[in-house]
Amino acid sequence: MATVYLDLMRLDDLNEVSEIERDAFNVPWPSSAYRRELRNNRNAYYIVVRCGDHEQARTSIPSPVSRRLFPLSFLSPSPAPQETGHRDRVLGHAGLWRMLDQAHITTIAVHKEYRRRGFGELLLTGIFDLSRELQSDAVTLEVRKSNYGAQRLYVKFGFREVGIRPRYYSDNNEDAVIMWTDPLRSSHMEAILAQRRQELAHKLGLERLPDWLSRARSVTQKA
Ligand SMILES: CC(C)(COP(=O)(O)OP(=O)(O)OC[C@H]1O[C@@H](n2cnc3c(N)ncnc32)[C@H](O)[C@@H]1OP(=O)(O)O)[C@@H](O)C(=O)NCCC(=O)NCCS
Known part of the structure; x- marks a missing residue:
């Protein structure tokens, strides 16, 4: 059975990310911009929602070059392109920039054939997980x-x-x-996020949303 899960974006995701991007935005980011973000921008964090049935894929992420200090070392830039292991299909992506004590959402998009199934919400829960991990006070964005x-x-x-x-x-x-x-630590936001996670798990047919961030952290620490 196919599973849908969050993961850190990798360089070898960029063909699929670009395809989604081109369809989603009037002015899409080229893959060269994503490549620069993943390789060089130490304040940029990108995630994808993947779909597949390869449990192996969840533990076969190649070893990234660690350039960040603990506890954020698992959020290092993506692995080099030649280090490709198996990975499941990308259905959507999102990203943020850490700007002082804020998280600024830079992009979010879901493949047009997979919209209105909760994957945009799943990506947003991932963005909030990252924002909390980065100890951001609040999250901001611009939207047309x-x-x-x-x-x-x-x-x-x-x-x-x-x-x-x-x-x-x-x-x-x-x-x-x-x-x-x-503020993310306000009881108001904590209540909203808890409710969103609960309702989204129900929508996706899960008991609860998996702790993808711990998985990403443990894979990287093992590598
Ligand atoms: C915005 C986007 C990421 C949403 O992704 P998605 O997977 O379709 O979103 P979800 O299924 O998780 O939707 C969650 C909720 O968002 C709202 N929503 C999402 N798309 C909507 C639409 N077209 N019309 C009205 N409400 C919508 C609804 O409240 C929906 O809940 P519901 O389906 O229970 O009514 C997707 O439409 C997309 O990629 N758009 C093009 C790129 C874009 O505009 N990105 C935002 C840039 S600021």
Whole structure:
């Protein structure tokens, strides 16, 4: 039976990520931009949602070059391209930049054939897991004013509109809505995230969402 799970993005995911990206955005990031992010940006963190039935894939992630200090060493840049092991298909991706004490969501997209199945929510739970791991105080993002679907998703996770960046998007001069969460350690946000995780697990037919971050950490520490 196919399983769906979160994982750190790897360089050899970039063909699939680019395909999703091209379909999802008017101005997609080229794979060269992702490559730079994964290799060089020490404050960038990218995740994917994978689908497959290869349990082996969950433990066959090659050894990354560790460039970060514990406890974030498991979030090192992705493995070099020649270090390819088996990996399952990518259905969506998301990323954040750590900016001082904030986490800034840079992207989130799900393959068009797999939307409205909870994978966008799954990616957001991963983003919040990372944000907490990075000890970010709060999470922020910009979203096109016309992108009601994404805004609804964000509101479900406690984001609130706090302002507008006029003509933020260069392709059509569309305004961006700026959204922020409350502090992640607030009881309000903790309650929202717990509820989201519970409802999403139910939607995905799981008893509870797996602790993917611990798995990623333990694989890296073993390697
Ligand atoms: C936004 C996006 C990532 C959502 O992914 P998804 O897997 O379809 O989202 P989910 O199935 O987890 O949706 C969760 C909730 O978000 C809201 N939502 C998502 N898409 C929606 C849409 N098109 N219309 C209305 N609500 C929507 C709903 O509340 C939905 O819950 P429901 O299905 O129980 O009603 C996806 O539509 C996408 O890739 N869009 C193109 C890229 C993009 O716009 N990214 C956001 C940039 S800021």
